[in-house]
Amino acid sequence: MKDLIEKGYLFSRPDTAFIMAQSLYELADSVGLKSWKGTALNYQGISCAIRGKHDEAIRRFTHCLQVNEGLGNQHRV
Numbered sequence: 001m002k003d004l005i006e007k008g009y010l011f012s013r014p015d016t017a018f019i020m021a022q023s024l025y026e027l028a029d030s031v032g033l034k035s036w037k038g039t040a041l042n043y044q045g046i047s048c049a050i051r052g053k054h055d056e057a058i059r060r061f062t063h064c065l066q067v068n069e070g071l072g073n074q075h076r077v
Helices: 002-009 016-030 034-050 054-070
Strands: none
Touching: 002 016, 002 034, 002 054, 034 054
């Protein structure tokens, strides 16, 4: 899913990438993979920024930051 979002749709069809990232987020949430939730939120933030939805992008990036801080992931903060 990551490659499909990142290499397939994120910059060519950001609206599709957003929807796919939402599916990734829900899957990660259902199996308890918090780092993948952060990845999905980051993709959604990028998608929003590309589409000019800057307030929503900031909300997604802030949530992504909170997830990564909660994991102690200093490489993604």
